[in-house]
Amino acid sequence: MPDPTSSRFLNVLAGTPSTPVPIWMMRQAGRHLPEYLELRAQAKDFLDFCYSPSMAAEATLQPIRRYDMDAAILFADILLILDAIGLDVRFEKGVGPIVETVDSESDLHRAPIEKAVQRLSPVYETVDRVRTGLSEDKALIGFCGAPWTVALYAIEGRGGTDKSTARSWAYTKPDLLKKLLALLVEASAQYLHEQVKAGADALMIFESWAEGLPSDLFQTLVIDPNAALVARLRALGVNVPIIGFPRGAATMLEAYTRQVPVNGVGLDTSIDPQHALQAVPKTMAVQGHLDPLLLIAGGEAMDARVRELLEAYKGRPHIFNLGHGVRPETPIPHVERVVELVRAGV
Numbered sequence: 001m002p003d004p005t006s007s008r009f010l011n012v013l014a015g016t017p018s019t020p021v022p023i024w025m026m027r028q029a030g031r032h033l034p035e036y037l038e039l040r041a042q043a044k045d046f047l048d049f050c051y052s053p054s055m056a057a058e059a060t061l062q063p064i065r066r067y068d069m070d071a072a073i074l075f076a077d078i079l080l081i082l083d084a085i086g087l088d089v090r091f092e093k094g095v096g097p098i099v100e101t102v103d104s105e106s107d108l109h110r111a112p113i114e115k116a117v118q119r120l121s122p123v124y125e126t127v128d129r130v131r132t133g134l135s136e137d138k139a140l141i142g143f144c145g146a147p148w149t150v151a152l153y154a155i156e157g158r159g160g161t162d163k164s165t166a167r168s169w170a171y172t173k174p175d176l177l178k179k180l181l182a183l184l185v186e187a188s189a190q191y192l193h194e195q196v197k198a199g200a201d202a203l204m205i206f207e208s209w210a211e212g213l214p215s216d217l218f219q220t221l222v223i224d225p226n227a228a229l230v231a232r233l234r235a236l237g238v239n240v241p242i243i244g245f246p247r248g249a250a251t252m253l254e255a256y257t258r259q260v261p262v263n264g265v266g267l268d269t270s271i272d273p274q275h276a277l278q279a280v281p282k283t284m285a286v287q288g289h290l291d292p293l294l295l296i297a298g299g300e301a302m303d304a305r306v307r308e309l310l311e312a313y314k315g316r317p318h319i320f321n322l323g324h325g326v327r328p329e330t331p332i333p334h335v336e337r338v339v340e341l342v343r344a345g346v
């Protein structure tokens with residue numbers, strides 16, 4: 001466990017603003033780093049990489065060594081939970097994830113939850129190794145996908161679709177969808193609890209596909225399951241801070257922050273800082289939200305936007321991050337420049 005007074009990141013999540021603000025980036029580990037590509041080439045496939053604690057721990061630590069980020073995020077994937085509950089998950093080069101789809105209720109009972117949570121034990125081993133290798137002033141973030149985002153992959157079978165099949169389920173198969181979400185709430189709560197027992201200092205729940213839902217479905221598919229997951233974690237005795245990331249929440253951001261009792265909220269690229277300032281309670285940390293494409297472009301425009309975001313959230317608990325993940329084509333010097341600007345506190 002890091003000393004609570006020495007981690008800027010944990011202080012901010014406790015509601016205390018910090019100067020300089022802490023920084024880390026979603027997908028900070030991964031293909032924009034040559035050292036990751038080298039390590040990745042040694043694994044049979046991406047799942048094998050995620051289930052190999054020595055490789056996954058090394059990948060988690062690479063961006064900390066290179067950029068001195070304030071937080072490390074566990075190297076794993078939100079889709080491991082689907083593999084653990086017994087669905088076939090593959091990652092194909094150039095295509096992305098391919099998941100065996102859920103068609104009926106019997107698909108929800110392939111593996112008992114305890115067995116699924118046990119199957120993910122290499123991930124807990126990774127957490128343990130990373131925490132041992134991190135200094136006290138750095139925090140380790142464990143994570144999972146939010147129920148709706150993970151369910152989407154189990155219904156659509158892949159990413160990059162228009163998600164209409166999954167959304168239609170809310171109208172045509174509401175009971176099956178409800179059961180799938182409830183299964184994911186329970187399995188994810190136990191999975192995150194194990195990550196915390198292994199040494200995670202904070203948790204993040206990725207609702208990457210909250211966009212485009214009518215407000216009643218945003219309530220039942222996003223807010224209610226996220227709130228249930230947080231409540232279940234607290235009931236299990238998990239007391240580390242939790243960050244929610246309702247990507248694409250748009251005008252529903254305020255409803256999310258009022259009803260999901262997270263300690264911090266990840267803002268996406270499209271949110272206007274002035275909107276965030278009034279939609280997010282003052283004691284809740286805001287995390288974000290530089291455009292990952294501006295990080296690729298770099299230059300004066302990037303510097304100006306970094307300063308603008310720092311200025312906008314001055315006096316509020318703020319963690320600097322992107323509005324979505326680092327892309328493979330991101331130049332390393334641009335990441336270094338952002339870290340330098342944030343550390344300078346301009």
Ligand code: CP3
Nearest residue numbers: 026027028029030074075076077078096097159206208325
């Ligand atoms: O640095 C980190 O952020 C830690 C590791 C991490 C990965 N995936 C590694 C990964 C995290 C936190 C995730 C979360 C994740 N995975 C999300 C939520 C965050 C987001 O981006 O919205 C989602 C939607 C996924 C599902 C997923 N995994 C997709 C759609 C893909 C293919 C697209 C792509 O970027 O390749 C993956 C594969 C994946 N997950 C890679 C990495 C580094 C690339 C695989 C490789 O190296 O071959």
